Amino acid sequence: xxxxxxxxxxxxxxxxxxxxxxxxxxxxxxxxxxxxxxxxxxxxxxxxxxxxxxxxxxxxxxxxxxxxxxxxxxxxxxxxxxxxxxxxxxxxxxxxxxxxxxxxxxxxxxxxxxxxxxxxxxxxxxxxxxxxxxxxxxxxxxxxxxxxxxxxxxxxxxxxxxxxxxxxxxxxxxxxxxxxxxxxxxxxxxxxxxxxxxxxxxxxxxxxxxxxxxxxxxxxxxxxxxxxxxxxxxxxxxxxxxxxxxxxxxxxxxxxxxxxxxxxxxxxxxxxxxxxxxxxxxxxxxxxxxxxxxxxxxxxxxxxxxxxxxxxxxxxxxxxxxxxxxxxxxxxxxxxxxxxxxxxxxxxxxxxxxxxxxxxxxxxxxxxxxxxxxxxxxxxxxxxxxxxxxxxxxxxxxxxxxxxxxxxxxxxxxxxxxxxxxxxxxxxxxxxxxxxxxxxxxxxxxxxxxxxxxxxxxxxxxxxxxxxxxxxxxxxxxxxxxxxxxxxxxxxxxxxxxxxxxxxxxxxxxxxxxxxxxxxxxxxxxxxxxxxxxxx
Amino acid sequence: xxxxxxxxxxxxxxxxxxxxxxxxxxxxxxxxxxxxxxxxxxxxxxxxxxxxxxxxxxxxxxxxxxxxxxxxxxxxxxxxxxxxxxxxxxxxxxxxxxxxxxxxxxxxxxxxxxxxxxxxxxxxxxxxxxxxxxxxxxxxxxxxxxxxxxxxxxxxxxxxxxxxxxxxxxxxxxxxxxxxxxxxxxxxxxxxxxxxxxxxxxxxxxxxxxxxxxxxxxxxxxxxxxxxxxxxxxxxxxxxxxxxxxxxxxxxxxxxxxxxxxxxxxxxxxxxxxxxxxxxxxxxxxxxxxxxxxxxxxxxxxxxxxxxxxxxxxxxxxxxxxxxxxxxxxxxxxxxxxxxxxxxxxxxxxxxxxxxxxxxxxxxxxx
Numbered sequence: 001x002x003x004x005x006x007x008x009x010x011x012x013x014x015x016x017x018x019x020x021x022x023x024x025x026x027x028x029x030x031x032x033x034x035x036x037x038x039x040x041x042x043x044x045x046x047x048x049x050x051x052x053x054x055x056x057x058x059x060x061x062x063x064x065x066x067x068x069x070x071x072x073x074x075x076x077x078x079x080x081x082x083x084x085x086x087x088x089x090x091x092x093x094x095x096x097x098x099x100x101x102x103x104x105x106x107x108x109x110x111x112x113x114x115x116x117x118x119x120x121x122x123x124x125x126x127x128x129x130x131x132x133x134x135x136x137x138x139x140x141x142x143x144x145x146x147x148x149x150x151x152x153x154x155x156x157x158x159x160x161x162x163x164x165x166x167x168x169x170x171x172x173x174x175x176x177x178x179x180x181x182x183x184x185x186x187x188x189x190x191x192x193x194x195x196x197x198x199x200x201x202x203x204x205x206x207x208x209x210x211x212x213x214x215x216x217x218x219x220x221x222x223x224x225x226x227x228x229x230x231x232x233x234x235x236x237x238x239x240x241x242x243x244x245x246x247x248x249x250x251x252x253x254x255x256x257x258x259x260x261x262x263x264x265x266x267x268x269x270x271x272x273x274x275x276x277x278x279x280x281x282x283x284x285x286x287x288x289x290x291x292x293x294x295x296x297x298x299x300x301x302x303x304x305x306x307x308x309x310x311x312x313x314x315x316x317x318x319x320x321x322x323x324x325x326x327x328x329x330x331x332x333x334x335x336x337x338x339x340x341x342x343x344x345x346x347x348x349x350x351x352x353x354x355x356x357x358x359x360x361x362x363x364x365x366x367x368x369x370x371x372x373x374x375x376x377x378x379x380x381x382x383x384x385x386x387x388x389x390x391x392x393x394x395x396x397x398x399x400x401x402x403x404x405x406x407x408x409x410x411x412x413x414x415x416x417x418x419x420x421x422x423x424x425x426x427x428x429x430x431x432x433x434x435x436x437x438x439x440x441x442x443x444x445x446x447x448x449x450x451x452x453x454x455x456x457x458x459x460x461x462x463x464x465x466x467x468x469x470x471x472x473x474x475x476x477x478x479x480x481x482x483x484x485x486x487x488x489x490x491x492x493x494x495x496x497x498x499x500x501x502x503x504x505x506x507x508x509x510x511x512x513x514x515x516x517x518x519x520x521x522x523x524x525x526x527x528x529x530x531x532x533x534x535x536x
Numbered sequence: 537x538x539x540x541x542x543x544x545x546x547x548x549x550x551x552x553x554x555x556x557x558x559x560x561x562x563x564x565x566x567x568x569x570x571x572x573x574x575x576x577x578x579x580x581x582x583x584x585x586x587x588x589x590x591x592x593x594x595x596x597x598x599x600x601x602x603x604x605x606x607x608x609x610x611x612x613x614x615x616x617x618x619x620x621x622x623x624x625x626x627x628x629x630x631x632x633x634x635x636x637x638x639x640x641x642x643x644x645x646x647x648x649x650x651x652x653x654x655x656x657x658x659x660x661x662x663x664x665x666x667x668x669x670x671x672x673x674x675x676x677x678x679x680x681x682x683x684x685x686x687x688x689x690x691x692x693x694x695x696x697x698x699x700x701x702x703x704x705x706x707x708x709x710x711x712x713x714x715x716x717x718x719x720x721x722x723x724x725x726x727x728x729x730x731x732x733x734x735x736x737x738x739x740x741x742x743x744x745x746x747x748x749x750x751x752x753x754x755x756x757x758x759x760x761x762x763x764x765x766x767x768x769x770x771x772x773x774x775x776x777x778x779x780x781x782x783x784x785x786x787x788x789x790x791x792x793x794x795x796x797x798x799x800x801x802x803x804x805x806x807x808x809x810x811x812x813x814x815x816x817x818x819x820x821x822x823x824x825x826x827x828x829x830x831x832x833x834x835x836x837x838x839x840x841x842x843x844x845x846x847x848x849x850x851x852x853x854x855x856x857x858x859x860x861x862x863x864x865x866x867x868x869x870x871x872x873x874x875x876x877x878x879x880x881x882x883x884x885x886x887x888x889x890x891x892x893x894x895x896x897x898x899x900x901x902x903x
Contacts, residue, residue, distance in 0.1 A: 472599055475599060475602055476596070476597065476602055478640055478642075478643055478645070479602050479603060479605070479606040479640070481640070481641065482606050482610060482638075482640065482647055483596070483605065483606040483609055483610075485610075485613075486551075486606070486609035486610045486612065486613035487551050487554060487555055487609060487613075489551075489613035489614075489616060489617060490547055490548055490550065490551025490552075490609065490612060490613050490616060491548060491551040491552050491555050493555050498555065498558065501555075501558040501559065501561075502558065502596070504561060505558065505561055505562070505563060505564075505596070505597065506597070508561065509563075509597045
C-alpha cells in the first residue's frame, strides 16, 4: 500500500496560526451581526445609528429629534444619513468609536440601554467600506459652534481607525449632536421587515422622540406624542447569582478590595457582611484572603457556594419601563386604534439580572390585520420572530378565552406590543433579533399578555353587548310600522299612537325579554386566566 | 268545534288585546294553538286527529317572534277587510300574499318574502279564531278532479255540472267546497273511489270504470287539498257513499290515506270537516305482489327515507290497528314498495278490469 506523503508537519502548521482581529472575523462572518442580505443590511445600518442616537439623547436628557435620509445613488447603492440632537462626541473619541470594533462604553456597565457591545456602529462603517470602498463621514458637535468632521475607514488587520480626512469648521447654528453618512450596498424595500417598519415601531416605543424620515418614496414625519422622557435608568453592580467562573476571575483581578469578603460586598449588588461571610464559609475559604490569591479551584467553590446561599434579589428600580401612558400614546399616535390598553409587569429577575415586561394591546380602528411588535430596551425587533421568547409567550396564551379570534396567534385586527427592558437583555444572537426563552421571561410575558387581554376582553364583551342590544332595538323598530297599521285596521286605534306605544315598550325592554341568551362575556374576563405556564 | 261563520268580532278582539297590552306597557302576547304533533291527539270516539289545548305565545319583544307577530296581525287585518267586502268575493291565498307583500321602509326586507310564509299564518288565524279559511273567503288553487254520475250546483255561478259529461278532465273540485257554494243535485253512484295518482284517474275515466261500477272516481293528485278532502267528507256524510282509497304501496301513499281518513296534524283543528273516518283502504299493499302475481322486477327497493318514515308510521296511534302494523312490517321485511302504475306491467287495463273489481268484490280492505 502506498503511504500518503506527509505534506505538512505540526511545526509547519503551528507556524500558520496567528491571531485574527475582530475586524477580520467580521469581514468573513458578517451574517453573525445580521448582514445576511442587502435589504437587511440597510435596515441594520439605520438601526444601529438610530439606536445610538436615542441612547445618547436620552442619557443627556434631551428630547430626541432624529433626521434620517435614505437615498438611492445608483442601483443597489445607497447613501444613508442619520443626524441627532444629542450631546455630540468629543473629538478624540470619534475615530475610536466609529473605527474600532468592540470599542464602547456600554459593555462593562450594567444599565438599561439599546447598545450593549460597542459593535454595531463600527460594523456599519466596516460593512459600507467592504461593499463600496467608501469611508464613513462623521460630523459631531458638542455645542459652542464648532463642528468636527472625520472621514474614516477601519484598518481591518489592526482593528483600528484609518482617518482619511479630518477637519474642524465653525457652525452657523447652535446644533449639537452627531451626523453620520454611510455609502453602502443595499436594497430598499417597504415591506414588513423594512426601515419604514423599524422607524414606525421606533416611533411607537419612543413616543417622546420625533423622527423625520426622508425615504426614497417621500418624506415622512413621525411626531412625538409626549414632551417628557421616561425616567432615567440607573447603573447597577452585577448580581452574584448570574456571575460565572470567568467573569469572577476577571473581577477578582480588577478589584481594589483587600479581602474576599469586602470584594463581595463592594463589587456586587445586595451583598452584606453576613452574606459575604456565608459564601466564604460555604466555599471553605478565609474571608480575609486577598482577592488576587484566590485560585481557580477556589473560584469554582465560590460559584458552587453562591448557589447554596440565600441571596437578596437585585434592585429593580434601576429599570426604565415606558409606563402605561407612553405605551398607549405611542400605539394611539401611529395606529389610531379603536381601543388600546397596556400592562406594566412588576420587575423580575433572570440569572441575577433585573428585567421588566410591558404589554400593549391595540384593537380595531386603523388596525386591519394582526401584528406583533417586539421591543427590547425600546428597540424594535424585526427578524427571527419565531425564535423569540415574546412570540412563544403570545402563542402560549389562549386568546379565544378572551373573545379574540386566534389560530395560535391572534387573527383579528389586533396589534400586540411587548417590551422587555433589562440591564442585560438576553438575545439569542449577536444580531439582537430575538429574546432568549428563559422560563421566567416567558412567564412574565405571558402574565402581562393575559392581564392586558383581560382588559381588552372586557371592552369587547361590553361592545358586543351594546351592539347586540342595538341590533335588537333596530329589529323591534323595523316591524313597528306595519304592526301598527294592522292594529289600526283591526281596532280603529290610530297607527301613529300605536307606533309610539311600541317604541315605548321597546325602549324599556330588557335583554331577558328578548327570548334568547345575550352573548356571554368572554370566560377569561370573569375569572383570572392564570393557567399553568409551560416552562419550556 | 263550533264553527264561527263571521269571525270579525274575534279578529277585532285579537287586535284589542294587543292594544290593551301596549297601553299597559306590557310586552304584547298573541296566544295561538300549537299546531304540531305534540299538541294533537287521536280522538278514539270520533276516530279523528284533534287539536289539543296547548297554546304558544307569540310576543313582540321576542326577537324570534317579532316578524311573525307583525305578519299575524297583518293577515288578521286583511281577513277583516276581506270579510267587509261583498260576501261573494273570494281571494286566493296567493292574492293575499301579494296584497300583504311590501318592502319595510328603510330596509331591503319584505313583510312576506314567500307564500310559504303567509300560508301558515292563515292557518294560525283559522285555528286561533275558530274559523275557517273558507269562511274568510280565501281559496287556494283548484287541485282535485271528480268524474262519475253526480250533478252539482254552484249557486254563485248559477251553473249545474254533470260530472259524467265533462270529458277527459272531469269536474274540477273547487277549493271552497262548502254546502253554500257547492250543492249536490243528484247522484247515481254507489261508492267513491279516491286514487292518489292522476294517471290512474285518467285510466279509470278512459275505461269508463265509473260507469261500469256505478261510482265516483276522485283524485287529489298526490296529497289531496282541503277542497278535495271536504268533498270526500261531504259525499260520505251527505250522500252516505262508502269511500275507498287507492294509493301506491308505500309510506307516502299510506299517509295520504290516513289524512283522508282522520285528518292531518297541521290542520287538526278542522279534522271533523276534512276527515272521513269511515274511509277504507283498498290498495295497493305489498302483499298484492304475491296475491296478484305481480312481477318482482316492477317493485322498488326501500330507501333510508322510506324506512325512517315507516318507523314513524308504526308509532302513530291511527296506524296501530293490527292489519296496518302487519302491512308496514311486511313492507320492511320484503324491503320493497310498489307504484300503482306498476300494475300496467301485467296489462294496461289490469287495474280497472281485474285488480279493483276483485278487491271491491272481496271487500279486501284495510281499516
